[in-house]
Amino acid sequence: MASSYDYDDGSLESRHGRPPSAGQGGASTDLGYDPNFVPDSVKTFVVHLYRHIREKNVYEIHQMYEGSFQRLSDRMFRDNPWPSVEAIAPYVDNDHVFCLLYREMWFRHVYARLSPTGRQRVESWDNYCSLFGVVLHGVVNMQLPNQWLWDMVDEFVYQFQSYCQYRAKLKNKTEEELQLLQQYDQAWNVYGVLNYLQALVEKSAITEILEREKEGLEQFTATDGYDYEGGTSNVLKMLGYYSMIGLLRVHCLLGDYHTGLKCLAAIDISQQGVYNVVIGSHISTIYHYGFANLMLRRYVEAIREFNKILLYILKYKQYHQKSPQYDQILKKNEQMYALLAICLCLCPQINLVEENVNSQLRDKYNEKMTKMLRYDDEAYAVYDELFTYACPKFITPSAPVLEEPLTNYNQDAYRLQLKLFLYEVKQQQLLSGVRSFLKLYSTISIGKLAAYMEVDEPTLRTILMTYKHKMHAVDSDGKVIPNADLDFYISEDIVHVVESKPIKHYGDYFLRQVLKFEEMISELERIKLD
């Protein structure tokens, strides 16, 4: 059920769904706790983590990163930040890289549980610059868990998006905050963000690695990107890989769907790959891929991918209940159901949706989908509601104009995308009427159909051509792909309707059964009866 569809973030929506506590995003985070006090448990934590990183014990690093860090945060740092990096540095030999990693986690914690100040946002940007700088110079030889590396890229893009929202709300800013914005105008600038992501993609040569892998010259997906034998660092490679998804995300936030999909081109999402090892990256990839395809009118492609991922989440979400990403997973799940509902109303292809996903969809959106199919004013309100709920948080990337009058323009980007989307919906307004009539006939003359639809013949011809045009999307290679389940052609002035039957993939079915039985037979042959 679409819970809240209020677009405006308000105070920053916490990643864990909890309202920000501890003060009003200002100096109060410095009071009430001592940043230099290091509890014993934190001491142990950093010492052990540092050792594991040096010894490349990826499994232990992962346990500490996912488990211990969350537990300590829950127990001791619900309302306060972790100890400052200066305080813990002595315990880790003042290791420069470890301190950068620690600070990254420190800021992420502040964003998730507290409310970052303007200054903290800027400092976090500096930290990312240093961290990525180190990685790009190739001086890193650690192996880190993929979860952590994904979180870094994900958080980087998230903080960028958050900063753009923050920076665009000028009305109630204090003098101090405005000063900060002016002074640190390079922080989170869009060129920097895009160029870091691009640099990671290029320096890691990840596209070449993926190409070589297709020809069998490289092991990447098989080892999830790790190097178990050689022990070379996976950090640059994986950051490069995840940055492709990061670029897709940033381009969607800017409204450039075409380029976003191009950035993802090296990853073949019809196959298993490293992108679906970490569930967060899997969901983020498909969500943005599906959304971009929706805006490009490639409805069938969007429906297919949403269907796959929603089925996956349905089956496997129980295994992630304890994970800190669980709330995010659920949120994205709901959003994708909303997007799927929209796609199916613009392009009824219900046979592409798997049974269980379909029943979930009906549970949540049956009433709304009926409304959307009516194409009256109420329908637009529902399209508006669902789009607003499910769309990415679009941003205005340009620097703020810090002169009077100060306004809040953080919703401008979203309003534009919504307007253009509804414009497209409006253009498809009459198609639903045509569809319902065509379903009833195998042939009908233009004159008769025009009479039933209460339009004149020339208008009907344009409606029929519109149907054809809208239901045939053009993909990135310029090929025309049909999207409709119901098709027709006109011969002079008779419309001939052709309904495509749901395709039974006999070949596919037989293949799978053959493989399954073969497996069973070999299992049985292995069992020795005494």
Add this chain to the structure above:
Amino acid sequence: MGREQQQAAYTVEQLVAVNPYNPDILTDLENYVNEQVSSQTYSLDANLCLLRLYQFEPGRMSVPIVVRILIKALMAMPAPDFSLCLFLIPEQVQMEEQIKTLIVLSHYLETARFRQFWEEAAKNRSTLEVVPGFEQAIQAYAIHVLSLTYQKVPRPVIAEAINIEGLSLDKFLEYHVANSGWVLEKGHSRSQLMVLPRNEFNHPELKKNTVDGMPFEHVTRIFPILS
């Protein structure tokens, strides 16, 4: 001169591929737009890159260049390039007269209202004639939509769609009969009919062949078992 132009185009495409997030290439991209107009070429990637840079630096946006990009995008129909460009243009800029007109024209084309389109286009010659090849591109789009929809299309429908009548229309039809496999037929009430070439869109039975196809790689999976 031609060689130089070719080299310049090569470098701009390279820039867009290798270093797109860079305000210094803005002028190069603007020049490239003008080049696309004069040499009747088109590059969606370069134009999107420029629109993005305009987004990043709204002070440097040039409305005439945006207008040219949008006209070029219209000419690329049925591809959704026009919408893709609009997604990147701020609302205030979309209020400019010329751009509002182009949005109306796009609306007519998207909803196959060709008669209204050509009427409106005639009223805005000054905007549209900056880009050579506009008329032909739209006519090609119109033919595309007709080919999706019709097996046999009456002559008046074609005439309205491509905005050609009388002798010029005769010549146009003759050309396509000779080169594109069109066939002239007589419909009932002695009207002229054009029979358009068969494709999978106006002959849905042609589509069915690909339906139960399977990618070869999947079949290779059972080769070890078969042997």
